[in-house]
Amino acid sequence: MPVDLAFGEDALWAPSPDRVSESHLAAYCDHLQREHGRRFADYRELWQWSVTDLAGFWRSIHEFFDLDITEPDRVLDESATMPHVDWFPGATTNYAANALRERGTGAAVVSLAESGVPATLSWDELRLKVGALAHWLREQGIEPGDRVAAYVPNTAEAVIGLLACAAVGVVWASCAQEYSADGAHDRFAQLEPAILLVADGYHYAGKTHDRTAEATALADALPSVRTVVWIDNLGLLDDTTEGPRFDQITATGREPEFTRVPFGHPLWVLFSSGTTGKPKGIVHSHGGIVLEHTKFLALHCDLRAGSRFLWLATPSWMVWNVQVSGLLCGATITTYDGNPTWPDPTRLWQLAEQLDLDYLGTSAASLIAAQKHDADPTTVAPDLRLRGIGSTGSPLPPSTARWIHHVLPHVWLASASGGTDICSAFAGGIPTEPTYADQIQGPLLGVALESWNDDGRPVVGETGEMVVTRPMPSMPICFWNDPDSARYIDAYFDHYPGIWRHGDWITVTDHGGVIVHGRSDATMNRQGVRIGSGEIYDVVDQLGQVRDSLIVGIELDDGGYWMPLFVVPAEPVTEPDSFGQAIKRAIRDGVSPRHVPDDVIVVDSLPHTRTGKKLEVPVKRILQGADPTTVVAPQAVDDPAALARFTEYRRAR
Template identity: 50%
Template sequence: MSAPTSNIADFLRWLETERGLSFAGYPELWRWSTEDLPGFWSAVWGYYGLHHVSDHDEVLADATMPGATWFTGARLNFARQCLAHTTDARPALIAVSETGDPVETSWDRLNEEVAGVAASLREMGVGPGDCVAGYLPNIPQAVVALLATAAVGATWTVCSPDFGTPSVLARLRQARPTVLVAADGYRYAGKEHDRRPHIAEIMDGLPTVRHLVSVDRLYASGAAPDQLPRPDVTRHDWTELADRRARPVFADVPFDHPLWILWSSGTTGVPKGIVHGHGGIVVELLKALGLGVDLRADDRYFFHTSTSWMVWNLMVAGLLHGSTLVLYDGSPTHPDVNGVWRIAERTGATTVGVGAAYLMAAEKDGATPAAERDLTAVRSILQTGSAMPDSTWDWARDRLGPDARLQSICGGTDICSVLAGGSPLLPVRTGRLSGPALGVALASWDAEGRPCVGEQGELVVTAPLPSMPLYFVDDPGRERYTRSYFDVYPGVWRHGDWVTVDADLSVAVAGRSDSTLNRMGVRMGSADLYAVVEGLPRIADSLVIGAELPDGRYYMPLFVVPEEGEPFDDALREEIVGAIRQSLSPRHVPDAVVPVEAVPRTLTGKKLEVPVKRILQGARVSDVSAEGAVTHPDMLAWFARFAARLGSGRS
């Protein structure tokens, strides 16, 4: 039996048959997709059968950014589109914890649970204009709650229970939910974490909540009544809602009706509440997952993620394609570094998504996943979160199976999708993203707004995307929204990354542009230094900062975490400096190499380059990071003390 054709190959045949369009290859197809936006996006609408769901007036009534207007007159519902596969015999969800066997949920059962919870939400008075919040790990109840909220036309938002209470409240207070769906705990790395006291604290901090839906994850009693002192809150048991028999009803909402609120990391101030719409997410993620990732109806789609990372939403959108979602609630390294691949084997996952940091850690550990687990079902591996050194690319190809296609993808919470990544029509290039995603007018620009080819510049998007935010929470006049993306190049989206786009369309991401190293006018990405430094056997982690200090100096220290048991001495410092000088250039050599106990990161694994930079420039810790939003928060106080010594000349 021959292998199934890729989705994008089928799309090309459809374009030729239905639209009379033919393209010689991906570059020509991409250019058309970004130059004829109405033509391309109407083709996505037709190819995925959305014309059977709703008519529309104009595909792109206004292309102005910010505020482009898409598919005027169209009406649809994200949840209805996700649940269009209820007659399928394959499971919709496969849930796995660290301790249990995989538990399957059929499409019919998923539809029944969404209908029951949605009916209960309506009885609570929830509808358009309201918000339902989750405090949930990556479990089936989170998927059902999202879909039920969308079904009634309300807006969904969620925080993972590994967030600290202040970090949760910094987000959910802005959203003003009327319903909170909360799990009593979660397991991670073999340990149970009781969140019932935290739920009580969160409830006290959310005066808008009138209903608490308890998900008994670890404890039969859920949140004890004495932990919920507010008499104005009605408590419900999740099982009663999900088991309720009800007819599926979906609110018929406009294309730009709010679907969910995603949150920025919260490491540079108050987290931004980024609102996306039903229609934009449906068309964008049909395109991104179908024509880019090549996700298919018979795939088992497993992304190791928490509910607070936008890739959780990217994973849930696999339901739009009829794919089975694999939900893993646990540590990727439990009981050992091959934890993700153990889950992939147990569930028969065909598309597996992981963060770059996980692959780099496995490489450093000398792991051999394909030799120890049966990964023959894995067809595609998605890598995201940060740049990855060439050695890790080579390790992944050698140790994860030669038949698995490694795709590096770059996108963000801002658009909840992919800006650049792979394509079955493009080769996999070590250390690079294969090309811009279809429909994404991606370019690299210099400070004057001139395109750069083969040279590093700002990542910009020069034409609108359907999933660009509708607005930010509590942002009248879109002032914060405009400052976030359009302050440098008016009318053009600046994403905040340094990239190099070559003539063959391949893309290399060098790191955040607001944390970019700039030595004597030469821009350098932090990813280049990390690839060298963290490749040294005695170094476990590192953080490089380039900061313009108040006294006018430009200071570029490198903070390193030695491997456990390794002393930091002059020999190690010289080894680090020598490796940087030889592999990169003398200009890349830091002003100081400083040992630290740990590198603080966001809860999704990104190094806190910008917050630490701001601390070195004199900002207070409380101004740059929300409590509970980072790992190793004590290190921020250490950096503040380091900055004080730096200011006094004692560093």
């Protein structure tokens, strides 16, 4: 597939002819021409076909990668309206069977903690441990459709747990241990898990964090749990800790048995941010994830057998699930239990060197921190051999993209934008095309992405709502406990019936790039993890010294992110610093450190709608520079003066 020479000369990076010809994407195009007589002049023609002939495209992914999915009655009924689309009806598959097709002594999972040295599991060792845990689950009477919840750090044991559950057809859900027991309970209690997998703690910023008490409290709060399985991550377990040990269960390896399940069988539950009420459980399917993740990682990240792959994440973030799916491509995946920017941002490059990575995925915030620290990778990691860097979680500033190209001129920077909702990306890397500082390369194959104006019409070169006009196989099969799909439809299809509205402001450029301007709703985004205001209000509203509060997240022009909490105190505050620190401690203890606001700002009053709802989106837009009279009708606000005062806070900032 040739590089499109019509692109401008201001590109930061362009693939060499050899890199283009050796890419998975080029091999896929050769396959389409050789086997089906389809020839495409460039990626844009290929993309147009992929979103026009959905059945032909997704069948070709199944075929090209020889995925273990039986022949369906059909790929999909293309006349069906989202979200009521049935993919690959009649077909059976199993995610773990596809992820564990490799065999031998080559490295499958390399795990590393802050204070340790890398440990490696070969493909054969991984298979046997997955088989042992899957067998144990079946011995406990766990059956397809049952749930296993995991309160764990990013370790190899978590990967084994997910794969073992998938092998049995059990539904997996995980939550990082930075969450409090209450925060994890808000997620897991909805699922009524039968087994709870927990670790004794995790590493972060040069410290070990004992979570045995939180894990025990979580188990006690989940009456459905029959058995708690303990991972001895920090060496804190002793004879007083009740429950079987993960290492003992998996010590004697066993060849895995894979329960074949329907294509649409639930694989895992990811959780929404909890903006309104409890976090929503988003359910994805075995078959949908196998197809989508294989396409994304092989064609858009250019992973292949033997590639060394790390996408820094915790098990609360969908990127962790994507990381595990590197196994679908035969890649060696790596896990990291720790802070990748501690003791300073140079650690990012040292990790990539130490783990001998081909592809490093991280948050835009980590790359911005490295730039601000001027962490030149060639100095701190002279043996670095990265081929690609993935950036997601928030928009990457052009200045940071230019800096990365300056310090690593031969590395492909592939920014991406996606979501927990589809557990993948909508727009991202294209290994056969140039990259530009100010935009993502383009929409991914099979993603009918458009920017719509207020009239519901697609626009180019203008900012609009990001929509997806045709279905994707990794769109949720449902929300948990949403039998009539009412919450699911309300989340994505309330504005444009039958059209997915994601909630991002984007611009599609003249040559097909995508610029993401930030959220069009009130969901916040801290270091790549979506945070719901509802989780923070759950803590703050319980504090007797607080009468009212409002929190927003603001994307700044320099690429930074500001998350202030505005508080109306119950009594006059004489020591604002102490008052703010007490609130921050309560949020840290009640939810997680990631939820702690950057600033606690004391105000006299806060605006609401006439029905008492907090005005998060209008406040966010005012803090971004909008005129208060343009963001909400004054007659709809109980205190217009309180809303207008946010212009003062913006000037002060």
